[in-house]
Amino acid sequence: MSSDTAVSTNANTPREGAFYRALVIRRQLILAALTMALCLSLCVDLALGPARYGLGEVVTALFMPDNVSQSVRVVLWEIRMPVALMALVVGASLSIAGAQMQTILSNPLASPFTLGISAGASFGAALALAFGVSLVPAAVDYIIPINAFVMAMLTAGAIHLLSMRRGVTIETIVLLGIAMVFIFNSLMALIQFFASQQAVSAVVFWTMGSLTKATWPKLWIAVGVLAVILPLLARRGWALTAMRLGDAKAESLGVNPRALRLEVLVLVSLLAAISVAFVGTIGFIGLVGPHIARLLLGEDQRFFLPGSALCGALILSVGSVLSKIILPGTIIPIGIITSLVGIPFFLFLVLNHKKASW
Amino acid sequence: MVTLTLDCLSAHYGRSQILSEITTPTFAGGQIVSLLGPNAAGKSTLFRRILGLLKGSGEVRIEGATSERPVAYMPQETGSTAVLTVYESVLLARMQGRSLKVQPDDLHEVDRSLEDLGIASLGERDISDLSGGQRQLVSAAQALVQAPEILLLDEPTSALDLHRQINLLDILRRLAREREMLIIASLHDIGHALRFTDQAMVLENGQLVACGTTEQVVTPALLRQVFQVDARIEPCSRGRPQLIVEAAV
Numbered sequence: 337m338s339s340d341t342a343v344s345t346n347a348n349t350p351r352e353g354a355f356y357r358a359l360v361i362r363r364q365l366i367l368a369a370l371t372m373a374l375c376l377s378l379c380v381d382l383a384l385g386p387a388r389y390g391l392g393e394v395v396t397a398l399f400m401p402d403n404v405s406q407s408v409r410v411v412l413w414e415i416r417m418p419v420a421l422m423a424l425v426v427g428a429s430l431s432i433a434g435a436q437m438q439t440i441l442s443n444p445l446a447s448p449f450t451l452g453i454s455a456g457a458s459f460g461a462a463l464a465l466a467f468g469v470s471l472v473p474a475a476v477d478y479i480i481p482i483n484a485f486v487m488a489m490l491t492a493g494a495i496h497l498l499s500m501r502r503g504v505t506i507e508t509i510v511l512l513g514i515a516m517v518f519i520f521n522s523l524m525a526l527i528q529f530f531a532s533q534q535a536v537s538a539v540v541f542w543t544m545g546s547l548t549k550a551t552w553p554k555l556w557i558a559v560g561v562l563a564v565i566l567p568l569l570a571r572r573g574w575a576l577t578a579m580r581l582g583d584a585k586a587e588s589l590g591v592n593p594r595a596l597r598l599e600v601l602v603l604v605s606l607l608a609a610i611s612v613a614f615v616g617t618i619g620f621i622g623l624v625g626p627h628i629a630r631l632l633l634g635e636d637q638r639f640f641l642p643g644s645a646l647c648g649a650l651i652l653s654v655g656s657v658l659s660k661i662i663l664p665g666t667i668i669p670i671g672i673i674t675s676l677v678g679i680p681f682f683l684f685l686v687l688n689h690k691k692a693s694w
Numbered sequence: 695m696v697t698l699t700l701d702c703l704s705a706h707y708g709r710s711q712i713l714s715e716i717t718t719p720t721f722a723g724g725q726i727v728s729l730l731g732p733n734a735a736g737k738s739t740l741f742r743r744i745l746g747l748l749k750g751s752g753e754v755r756i757e758g759a760t761s762e763r764p765v766a767y768m769p770q771e772t773g774s775t776a777v778l779t780v781y782e783s784v785l786l787a788r789m790q791g792r793s794l795k796v797q798p799d800d801l802h803e804v805d806r807s808l809e810d811l812g813i814a815s816l817g818e819r820d821i822s823d824l825s826g827g828q829r830q831l832v833s834a835a836q837a838l839v840q841a842p843e844i845l846l847l848d849e850p851t852s853a854l855d856l857h858r859q860i861n862l863l864d865i866l867r868r869l870a871r872e873r874e875m876l877i878i879a880s881l882h883d884i885g886h887a888l889r890f891t892d893q894a895m896v897l898e899n900g901q902l903v904a905c906g907t908t909e910q911v912v913t914p915a916l917l918r919q920v921f922q923v924d925a926r927i928e929p930c931s932r933g934r935p936q937l938i939v940e941a942a943v
């Protein structure tokens with residue numbers, strides 16, 4: 337120990353948290369940079385589409401809508417804006433859901449996918465698409481998302497109930513989730529076996545994930561859910577960070593790991609279910625977003641939580657841009673883009689990072 | 695000054711009773727108490743029971759505490775894959791139950807606990823790539839940073855080299871005196887208990903078999919009965935009591 341002390345005096349370690357203050361500033365800068373990149377991506381996303389507008393025209397339409405023609409205004413505000421903003425909200429929601437699932441389950445592979453929430457949602461949507469089955473009475477426009485939402489929440493509820501049983505460990509919860517994925521995959525196969533050709537292709541298209549069905553009302557619902565849940569998670573920031581030190585340590589610091597785990601599971605299931613219900617299954621945001629945030633910002637939730645939200649939003653927004661420019665004139669389903677482009681990029685980051693990221 | 699008294703304390707995991715009716719005299723701040731006993735005697739369980747993590751009959755009486763959460767606890771197992779620096783991991787131990795905003799006061803306390811334990815130079819390191827002993831010292835810092843009045847340490851020296859074992863216990867004894875803190879540490883090294891602790895509690899099969907000043911409690915008879923070793927305790931040339939182990943029986 338004396339050697340450690342000697343080192344610290346020799347190297348003249350900065351005192352009174354100087355190191356930490358610098359760390360905080362660096363992280364704030366990273367968060368600011370992500371926010372700026374997000375704004376930029378949003379503008380580009382708005383500028384792209386069948387009708388071509390310049391970036392300048394887009395910015396004018398955004399801030400002084402009266403200075404552009406009626407048609408530009410309608411295309412930007414009524415058609416592109418909800419889609420572009422939905423990309424941000426869904427990206428942020430899925431990424432936050434993944435981040436917190438990874439945190440409370442101490443598992444780098446946890447995400448809305450691995451817990452079966454997306455698979456449940458797909459099954460609900462497929463019921464509506466293939467057979468017109470509505471799980472709860474709903475307006476025609478909303479049968480698919482509501483079916484998806486109901487099944488996603490039922491899945492989360494099942495996992496929740498099972499995980500409250502005595503002796504269920506976090507590993508068991510992950511196993512339960514994976515079991516759910518397989519069950520729903522089989523059920524989906526069954527639906528596709530019995531459904532008409534046309535219905536099958538609708539189901540397949542839905543599971544690819546697409547932002548194009550976004551509308552202002554749907555957007556507001558997604559924003560509302562995110563706006564309610566984000567502060568509830570932020571409030572638990574220190575406790576959630578402590579969860580990553582292991583249950584024994586968290587308990588010793590006054591956190592109740594089981595209670596916190598159940599609370600957060602409910603909150604993030606809601607986030608994930610809403611997102612998947614509106615846009616279908618968009619791959620890997622919930623997995624990759626948090627991992628990139630972790631690489632950039634570490635796991636202190638005061639930075640990790642906003643960082644995950646920003647990374648998720650940015651990935652999906654860039655994905656939306658790419659889905660329009662890869663094949664001009666065609667919008668490739670966003671779920672395909674995020675997997676095809678996102679995963680290699682993610683692997684590049686992980687493999688090139690000097691330090692372990694989990 | 696803070697005092698701690700255990701009154702008829704019991705604890706169980708599921709149906710199996712682990713601790714039965716532990717009653718101790720009153721321990722006062724400024725002292726360091728060793729908790730001794732063979733593996734599975736119930737030492738960690740007793741710590742968890744004192745902290746309220748386990749339910750059971752009996753009472754943990756804490757009197758004269760000035761803060762809301764007077765007890766800090768360093769659990770036995772450490773190690774985590776979290777992407778956090780040492781500094782952050784200690785800060786976060788302090789910030790539990792507080793607002794998201796970190797005050798200068800909190801940073802000061804983090805610096806102080808790292809310095810007290812001689813690990814200020816580790817602040818910028820990631821906790822996932824520390825050595826076992828470094829991790830244990832960080833874990834101690836996480837307990838100390840809460841500015842506790844009662845500090846419970848579960849085998850704080852088990853991963854440390856000889857120098858750091860002695861150093862840590864020296865520091866703890868000094869801090870106990872300076873801050874009028876009551877420290878209870880479970881130790882497997884009876885020699886350390888004899889040398890550094892004022893009082894000793896000995897557990898065996900969930901029962902308290904002896905409790906009192908360390909020199910009174912740790913006797914050849916007790917070592918034979920509880921730890922199954924043949925041992926003598928003799929003053930060394932400087933007059934300190936030393937443990938000399940002959941054989942396991």
Ligand SMILES: Nc1ncnc2c1ncn2[C@@H]1O[C@H](COP(=O)(O)OP(=O)(O)OP(=O)(O)O)[C@@H](O)[C@H]1O
Nearest residue numbers: 707708712731732733734735736737738739740770
């Ligand atoms: N979570 C648990 N569930 C059930 N039994 C447990 C649990 N934790 C500990 N026990 C049992 O309680 C008894 C006391 O364990 P405890 O961990 O308190 O021992 P200890 O004195 O700390 O031992 P060691 O010196 O090995 O750390 C043991 O028989 C152990 O098997």
Ligand SMILES: [Mg+2]
Nearest residue numbers: 737738770848
């Ligand atoms: Mg123990």
